[in-house]
Amino acid sequence: MIKTDVIVIGGGATGCGIARDLALRGIPHCLIEKGDFAAGATGACHGLLHSGGRYVVTDPIAAKECYDENLILRRIAEKCVEQTGGLFVRLPGDSKRFREMFLRGCEDISIPTEVISSTKALDLVPNLNPDIEEAIKVPDCSIDPFRLCMLNIRTSQLRGGMIFIRHKVTEIVRSHGRCVGIKATDQATGEVREIRGNVIVNATGAWADMIASLAGCEVPMTLDKGSLVITNHRLTNMVINRLRPPSDGDIVVPNEAVCLAGTTSMAVTDPDNIKIESTEVDTITSEVGRMIPHFNNTRIIRAFSGVRPLLKSKKMDSREISRGFQIIDHQNGMYSIVGGKLTTFRLMAEKMVDAIMASFNLKKACETAEIPLEGQGELSGYPLSKRLADMKDIVCECELVNRKEVERIIKQTGTHNVGDIQHRTRLGMGPCQGGFCTFRALGIMNDMSVISPEQSMDMLRGFLQRRFRGIRYALWGDQLREEQLVEYIYLGILAMEKPK
């Protein structure tokens, strides 16, 4: 049995942020994640570091939090953030009144804005619809949520934090009504691990109510599915938002070689069972196409969904529910932290750890906003060009990942899972969506003897099956053409059989 002070359940941005904050304040802790880091909503979002502009009209408090955190993350997480800047564009017919409210809202909480003409906006983003009335420039950025989680966890690991990924919490151990520990099952071996602690933090996002129920508690939430699509190239170098009340398909974020566009909003009940509809893909494509006409002719390489864990509200439209967050003290040694956004994950962690420190009667203040994330020195940083420096043995041509990098990750993490390599190197995240490089990555894992030849075949099958779920809703045009080629390669040339 493992003993620690704080048990954090959930390896999304919030959980990873809490682990880092605990580490910096010297609190022994342990983090349990049922899949890989950033596997829930954290990894299934736009990767937008909000300026706050998006919420100034509907939710000024959340907007202010976003802007403050935007400034902090640009400082402490330099290698995760690309300072693209963002535009809010107003299309013919979009409300002028909303524009006034937007500018006033930004001014109230000091978000810097600059109103620019359509000519100037086209100069910045040549793919914009030339018919736009005007654009408002804000400090939106693009952020890599996978890298962000990994770097937060690194601080925890460097300071003795215990991390268990692919461990599913199956039981909250209670004694005299208090939560005193958890039992978690290793998803690979089936082995059950028991961990005891003084405080349990439930940072499981959309799964928060399920975990709380293991301790006999409830977390009132609204689960809101948002779907996104990825394009095969970078249509814009700035974040593009529609200047109107939050709605479907009104944000496009450049991310390395691709763009992410979305979202939709739809209430769901089961976070483990979400499906993308063709109509969602169509809605996003046509709405975004109004801001960037070329979007209509661009290849969509994948569609995916995430579930926003929103605070329960009586408001019918989930877009009107606050994007703020809440800490629930269940009064039995367990806390749940729900709501919030990727942009505000650090603030959420700070408030959570503040509450824990108060319960321990400890005084050490939060330093996560001042100390830059450790380990960024080794990273290449955002510009793609830097990675071109080492062009030998490229395994993933779309994202320029070479064999050395893949081997390094395999050695460092001892991983048996090709997804871990993808999240840590971006392998398979480009236009072919791993169609060519996963075959290679599994071959390399095999060459290094971390998996058996039989496992590599099974994993390749599993990968193709999962990959297809993400792309089948976005198959038309050249993407369909490429997909037919990939199918022909695996099922024709390589003669893969139907799994038994």
Next chain:
Amino acid sequence: MSVTEYDVIIIGAGVAGLTAGAFLAGRGFKVALVTAGEPTACLSTGCIDVCSRDHNPLTGIKELPSAHPFHLVPEKIIRESLNHFQAAMTEMGIPYTGALEENRLVLSALGTFKTSCLVPSTMQAAPQDARDIIHIISFAGLKDFYPSYIISRLKNTGVSVYDAGVSSTMSIASQFEEEEFLESFIVWLQGQNIDEDKIAFPAVLGLESADKIAKAIATRIGKPVFEIPTIPPSMPGRRLFNALKDYFRKKGGEIYWGWPVIGVEKSGKVIEAVMTASKGRPNSLNGKAIILATGSFVGGGLSATREAIVENIFNLPVHVPGPRETWFDNDYFSFNHGIGRAGIKVDSSLRPEGTQWENIFVCGGILADTEILKSGCGHGLALATAHAAAKSCMEYIR
């Protein structure tokens, strides 16, 4: 604009287009073939799949769904087309092994067995069951070939790695065309003292002389040698394309390379000419008949929008399996995706159905209801329908 007169205009340089072209050119017709670029045949394994559903391809064909275009081609023509292909490829220096009555197996780069009918001679020695013990020669840095996948199926497989000094499929293949390289490679291979029954190579044994190179290695080492097809760029696919192309030219056909069709001239029930883009000026190629062999989606014959599937040259009516949701199944491995049935429906003379055009003949992957992966009928269907379309075309012109 320059105008040139031909008997037949063929659109598409894949197995179907080049075969139909050679057939007609060989019978004295003046044939022009226009193509936007390299065909998907270059990406293929080079194997001629006729029908992989049964051990006997002819039996397999009989069991295909009634809408399958194979049923439009009499058995006699299927047989003729394969015989003719084998003779032509032998003439061009890339002989093929196999017979229409019996499928063969080809070892894939994943260690599975792919069923095919006619295979390049360099794949003839491939094991026909899991009993043969093989030794794989891999090449340093070759990133699309991992012997471990094969070992997962064939347990006692041995592996040696040779450093060719270059690492791409194409550059290793071109090294093998050099006598000095081949000689030093064979000396190295002799030093490996291989015990296993057969020696396997990823398909890199030469650009065009693979048959000779494989034989030379086999003779010197004293063991059967065979190639394993790789993912694109695939040398056996490229050898096939080059041989078909040279054969077509040898028969007197003319190829307009890199000339995509940009327009069509029509009159009444016939297409009179196709306009092609080329450097400097548009060209009009006049023909009495047209053979459309532009392939399916990958080849560029069809394209899909969010709402519909269209034929790219003549806007012929496309048989569509249903609305977009039905194009793909949830199961990747279903082999039954609706999109596999999309294409052009034709009558018994391979003319497109539902149009007024009497001088268009359609063959190869663009046909409807082929379900190529499920039926295992790639290049074999192209050969058979190319012969059938060429015959109909010949009758029409006469």
